[in-house]
Amino acid sequence: MEGRADPRDPHTAPAPGPRLRAPPGTGPLRARDVCEALDRELLPKDIEGTHAKLKRLVKLDVLTEIDAGSFTRKQ
Numbered sequence: 881m882e883g884r885a886d887p888r889d890p891h892t893a894p895a896p897g898p899r900l901r902a903p904p905g906t907g908p909l910r911a912r913d914v915c916e917a918l919d920r921e922l923l924p925k926d927i928e929g930t931h932a933k934l935k936r937l938v939k940l941d942v943l944t945e946i947d948a949g950s951f952t953r954k955q
Contacts, residue, residue: 908950 911931934951937943943951
């Protein structure tokens with residue numbers, strides 16, 4: 881597999897994306913809250929894109945959707 885980056889090798893692995901850590905006791909987050917925390921514009925297209933990404937993380941079993949549009953980390 882020459883020419884491809886090995887994600888296990890710290891010298892060739894791509895840089896991780898921004899990390900979002902909710903302070904303890906803050907409760908579930910909405911897509912708008914995530915956009916604010918990542919300093920993204922609060923335009924409907926940005927909020928909807930973030931919501932779609934959060935839904936994808938629910939499908940990957942990383943997050944849980946508490947109520948419609950409220951997300952929290954899987955325990």
